[in-house]
Amino acid sequence: xxxxxxxxxxxxxxxxxxxxxxxxxxxxxxxxxxxxxxxxxxxxxxxxxxxxxxxxxxxxxxxxxxxxxxxxxxxxxxxxxxxxxxxxxxxxxxxxxxxxxxxxxxxxxxxxxxxxxxxxxxxxxxxxxxxxxxxxxxxxxxxxxxxxxxxxxxxxxxxxxxxxxxxxxxxxxxxxxxxxxxxxxxxxxxxxxxxxxxxxxxxxxxxxxxxxxxxxxxxxxxxxxx
Numbered sequence: 001x002x003x004x005x006x007x008x009x010x011x012x013x014x015x016x017x018x019x020x021x022x023x024x025x026x027x028x029x030x031x032x033x034x035x036x037x038x039x040x041x042x043x044x045x046x047x048x049x050x051x052x053x054x055x056x057x058x059x060x061x062x063x064x065x066x067x068x069x070x071x072x073x074x075x076x077x078x079x080x081x082x083x084x085x086x087x088x089x090x091x092x093x094x095x096x097x098x099x100x101x102x103x104x105x106x107x108x109x110x111x112x113x114x115x116x117x118x119x120x121x122x123x124x125x126x127x128x129x130x131x132x133x134x135x136x137x138x139x140x141x142x143x144x145x146x147x148x149x150x151x152x153x154x155x156x157x158x159x160x161x162x163x164x165x166x167x168x169x170x171x172x173x174x175x176x177x178x179x180x181x182x183x184x185x186x187x188x189x190x191x192x193x194x195x196x197x198x199x200x201x202x203x204x205x206x207x208x209x210x211x212x213x214x215x216x217x218x219x220x221x222x223x224x225x226x
Contacts, residue, residue: 010106010109011113013082015116022039022123024045024068027068028065045069048073048077155214158211159209159211160223162209172200173199173202180218182214182215186211191207
């Protein structure tokens, strides 16, 4: 094996790191963080760049987030070591033009991974794949929104993600009795589109995110059974 081919393991590790960070961002969102904060925290933990004091509190005050961030730090360290070892091995075995080819291949490969990571189609498919594997239908407390609205008495805003296999798919809001008591569906996020204050006849699709106001215990109880 010539030296330029040894760049491939380095690029594989970098690409795998990208996928891990994206997946971790989704998991953090399921704990109630908004998308931008979750993605930033996932990247910060994986690269060990740290958070601001306010964002650190969001992690430390939630056991699930602490576990996720801990694993991200561990995987980030392992990934860094793998990149250093594979890249050093590739460059050290090359001589003359082979070393130049290895360096060029590494730069081009990293740039292509960067483009893939920014491609909306690819990232969207990866995120949907992870969501469908992690959830069928679940409720997560949107803590940042609750704090913003100063909600109390057990009431708040919850997000329900509808994954593959959910009994909600193809059924209307009215049909699944999603407006029990004082529950209010504020909107549905669907494929980069927002359905504002959906009617009772609105049909639910896979991948939908329902944003609901109500008593959080009642919401968790309802959606744990459907």
